[in-house]
Amino acid sequence: xxxxxxxxxxxxxxxxxxxxxxxxxxxxxxxxxxxxxxxxxxxxxxxxxxxxxxxxxxxxxxxxxxxxxxxxxxxxxxxxxxxxxxxxxxxxxxxxxxxxxxxxxxxxxxxxxxxxxxxxxxxxxxxxxxxxxxxxxxxxxxxxxxxxxxxxxxxxxxxxxxxxxxxxxxxxxxxxxxxxxxxxxxxxxxxxxxxxxxxxxxxxxxxxxxxxxxxxxxxxxxxxxxxxxxxxxxxxxxxxxxxxxxxxxxxxxxxxxxxxxxxxxxxxxxxxxxxxxxxxxxxxxxxxxxxxxxxxxxxxxxxxxxxxxxxxxxxxxxxxxxxxxxxxxxxxxxxxxxxxxxxxxxxxxxxx
Amino acid sequence: xxxxxxxxxxxxxxxxxxxxxxxxxxxxxxxxxxxxxxxxxxxxxxxxxxxxxxxxxxxxxxxxxxxxxxxxxxxxxxxxxxxxxxxxxxxxxxxxxxxxxxxxxxxxxxxxxxxxxxxxxxxxxxxxxxxxxxxxxxxxxxxxxxxxxxxxxxxxxxxxxxxxxxxxxxxxxxxxxxxxxxxxxxxxxxxxxxxxxxxxxxxxxxxxxxxxxxxxxxxxxxxxxxxxxxxxxxxxxxxxxxxxxxxxxxxxxxxxxxxxxxxxxxxxxxxxxxxxxxxxxxxxxxxxxxxxxxxxxxxxxxxxxxxxxxxxxxxxxxxxxxxxxxxxxxxxxxxxxxxxxxxxxxxxxxxx
Numbered sequence: 001x002x003x004x005x006x007x008x009x010x011x012x013x014x015x016x017x018x019x020x021x022x023x024x025x026x027x028x029x030x031x032x033x034x035x036x037x038x039x040x041x042x043x044x045x046x047x048x049x050x051x052x053x054x055x056x057x058x059x060x061x062x063x064x065x066x067x068x069x070x071x072x073x074x075x076x077x078x079x080x081x082x083x084x085x086x087x088x089x090x091x092x093x094x095x096x097x098x099x100x101x102x103x104x105x106x107x108x109x110x111x112x113x114x115x116x117x118x119x120x121x122x123x124x125x126x127x128x129x130x131x132x133x134x135x136x137x138x139x140x141x142x143x144x145x146x147x148x149x150x151x152x153x154x155x156x157x158x159x160x161x162x163x164x165x166x167x168x169x170x171x172x173x174x175x176x177x178x179x180x181x182x183x184x185x186x187x188x189x190x191x192x193x194x195x196x197x198x199x200x201x202x203x204x205x206x207x208x209x210x211x212x213x214x215x216x217x218x219x220x221x222x223x224x225x226x227x228x229x230x231x232x233x234x235x236x237x238x239x240x241x242x243x244x245x246x247x248x249x250x251x252x253x254x255x256x257x258x259x260x261x262x263x264x265x266x267x268x269x270x271x272x273x274x275x276x277x278x279x280x281x282x283x284x285x286x287x288x289x290x291x292x293x294x295x296x297x298x299x300x301x302x303x304x305x306x307x308x309x310x311x312x313x314x315x316x317x318x319x320x321x322x323x324x325x326x327x328x329x330x331x332x333x334x335x336x337x338x339x340x341x342x343x344x345x346x347x348x349x350x351x352x
Numbered sequence: 353x354x355x356x357x358x359x360x361x362x363x364x365x366x367x368x369x370x371x372x373x374x375x376x377x378x379x380x381x382x383x384x385x386x387x388x389x390x391x392x393x394x395x396x397x398x399x400x401x402x403x404x405x406x407x408x409x410x411x412x413x414x415x416x417x418x419x420x421x422x423x424x425x426x427x428x429x430x431x432x433x434x435x436x437x438x439x440x441x442x443x444x445x446x447x448x449x450x451x452x453x454x455x456x457x458x459x460x461x462x463x464x465x466x467x468x469x470x471x472x473x474x475x476x477x478x479x480x481x482x483x484x485x486x487x488x489x490x491x492x493x494x495x496x497x498x499x500x501x502x503x504x505x506x507x508x509x510x511x512x513x514x515x516x517x518x519x520x521x522x523x524x525x526x527x528x529x530x531x532x533x534x535x536x537x538x539x540x541x542x543x544x545x546x547x548x549x550x551x552x553x554x555x556x557x558x559x560x561x562x563x564x565x566x567x568x569x570x571x572x573x574x575x576x577x578x579x580x581x582x583x584x585x586x587x588x589x590x591x592x593x594x595x596x597x598x599x600x601x602x603x604x605x606x607x608x609x610x611x612x613x614x615x616x617x618x619x620x621x622x623x624x625x626x627x628x629x630x631x632x633x634x635x636x637x638x639x640x641x642x643x644x645x646x647x648x649x650x651x652x653x654x655x656x657x658x659x660x661x662x663x664x665x666x667x668x669x670x671x672x673x674x675x676x677x678x679x680x681x682x683x684x685x686x687x688x689x690x691x692x693x694x695x696x697x698x699x700x701x702x703x704x
Contacts, residue, residue, distance in 0.1 A: 024444075025434065025437055025442060025443055025444075026443075026444055026663050027426075027551040027552045027662070027663070028552060029552075030551070030552075030640075030661060030662050030663040031444065031659075031661055031663060031667075032640060032659045032660030032661040032662070033659040033660050033661075034659060034661065073697040074379075074695065074697055075695055077695060078694060078695050081692070081693060081694040081695060082377065082694060084692070084693070085377050085687055085692040085694055088687070088692065090377060090685075090686060090687025090691065090692045091377055091378075091686065091687070091692075092376075092377075092378055092383065092682055092686055094685075094686075095678070095681045095682050095685045095686055096678055096681070096682075099674065099677060099678060099681055100674065199379040199382070199697070200379045200380060200381075200382075200697060288382075288384060304659065305657070306658075307383075307384045307385040307386060307656065307675070308384030308385050309382060309383055309384040309385075309386065310379070310382050310384070311378050311379070311382040311383060315383075319674070319675060319678055322451065322452065322671070322674040323659070323671060325451060326447070326448055326451060326671055329447045329448070329451055330444055330447050330448075333442075333446075333447045334442060334443065334444055334446075334447055335437055335440070335442025335443070339442065340433070340436070340437040340440065340442045340443075341433060341436070342430060342433040342434060342437055343426065343427055343429060343430050343433060345425040345426055345551070345552060
């Protein structure tokens with residue numbers, strides 16, 4: 001398995017960065033979360049003049065055996081149909097990535113369909129979908145390690161091509177079930193607090209989903225310390241590959257943009273393996289999916305956006321990108337009190 | 353005085369727009385607030401294919417006599433210094449407007465300084481700052497009407513030049529005091545719930561500001577029905593001109609992007625005069641300034657962003673622009689289930 005070592009942030013420049021921020025022509029702290037972003041990105045890149053280059057959205061797609069248990073209102077075939085929609089440019093993530101000049105790559109981590117080659121499609125298929133985790137692990141240990149290694153390699157390839165910010169999206173019918181189980185075990189939270197309506201279950205559908213996942217959790221009977229076994233048990237291929245890509249991104253000191261519930265569940269696995277990864281992450285959007293807010297709290301994460309979206313695909317991360325860019329821009333381009341000849345506070349000012 | 357007549361939204365296309373949104377390749381409602389925006393903008397423009405053209409940021413600047421009472425940690429001269437900073441491209445709003453391709457115009461509504469002509473500066477000076485509203489009205493009735501008329505004319509000029517979305521920002525040392533008094537009288541809320549730390553008052557400064565504003569409110573003893581007299585009493589010139597520009601923008605069916613506390617206070621005045629204006633507004637950001645959230649609640653407004661900013665200048669509105677653009681883009685550019693060949697929900701789906 002790829003050996004990940006994610007260092008803590010280099011804080012050598014922290015106070016100089018803060019000073020630079022405080023000298024901008026604005027009241028102290030008046031740019032709020034943008035100031036925190038500027039401080040974070042400056043530290044990640046270890047410079048007073050950070051830049052975001054070749055922003056890239058990786059959308060990982062995979063199918064899930066558990067989808068056969070009727071826990072989603074959409075048939076499994078929709079995963080492949082949506083991948084084709086991504087390749088044809090018609091999905092939400094296409095629109096938002098294009099608007100914000102992000103490169104978009106679709107990664108087939110294990111969709112139950114053989115796609116024709118396409119310039120935006122990365123064939124990294126581990127299998128034709130995972131096994132149902134009702135009565136056996138979703139994947140083998142070897143498949144899981146393969147997914148992690150491939151994921152890390154995909155991130156490295158982007159970073160080698162001068163990208164320093166990677167956003168993570170996903171597509172996979174039933175993958176909220178997979179994410180809910182990962183969260184329940186790794187955070188040690190009852191499954192009822194981790195499940196949600198996914199793409200739109202009604203009350204009866206939600207109750208059925210909860211009951212099925214409870215059975216699966218009882219069958220596997222894993223605990224939070226067995227991180228790799230939990231990932232092997234509940235999958236999916238796209239989540240495991242995302243874990244690898246996230247670890248690879250942070251290892252090479254690029255910035256991670258974390259979208260909704262499933263991407264955050266992948267990050268949970270990554271953070272259990274390498275806690276320092278959290279310093280490299282920007283949390284994009286708090287999903288309407290129940291469980292996401294609780295998972296974010298567990299990770300100590302505060303997303304920048306809450307637009308009541310629950311689409312996945314990385315759409316929240318694509319929408320947040322201009323705000324992250326704005327943080328870098330104000331740090332580089334705003335005048336200081338001295339350079340602009342603006343009087344500073346007369347002294348009763350304080351950071352509020 | 354300019355005669356404003358703002359019609360309600362034309363709802364003829366509402367259900368067709370909603371149908372178009374629901375046919376996009378995503379679960380019902382999954383784009384959350386972006387769907388509400390698409391519906392609103394489609395109705396304002398009365399089309400299924402709305403476009404945002406020539407987005408323009410108008411930053412209104414003015415000085416306030418009340419600034420002499422020590423209710424801001426910055427000296428009055430900072431208003432003019434910041435206007436020069438805007439003209440030199442060094443302020444936060446310059447950086448964010450440029451990033452998002454918004455035209456930026458600085459309107460001198462009444463700064464206590466004579467500026468040299470500049471291509472981005474609109475000279476609309478009503479006076480060299482308002483009078484202190486401690487013991488007399490901030491402006492005359494005639495000055496107030498002049499400000500409204502000029503403001504409406506500025507909006508019309510932009511719209512005639514093919515702009516259909518106008519964002520509102522402001523600069524004026526002590527203008528949170530002005531906005532707090534407008535809010536207190538027009539919403540009939542005690543001043544303590546309307547004041548905040550502005551650019552950074554400490555506890556003692558906040559107590560002093562509250563006491564001074566309480567005296568001013570007692571002196572004028574106006575009630576919520578006397579809308580124009582309240583605006584005349586508490587000003588400022590930049591706020592009155594913004595009121596006129598907002599009314600003019602809605603009258604010509606352009607979209608309004610409303611930034612923080614002061615712009616929202618101007619909108620409060622406008623909405624008291626013409627309640628339909630609210631249908632044309634997008635609320636950008638919930639300011640860190642105390643009172644703003646309460647004012648938004650009063651207007652039934654839910655801002656899209658909460659980045660803990662409190663800078664003014666229109667910065668929140670500039671930052672929200674890409675999200676508004678994204679709403680228009682998904683409506684125009686996303687594929688439908690039929691066009692993309694994606695299976696729809698099997699029926700257990702519901703909008704959550």
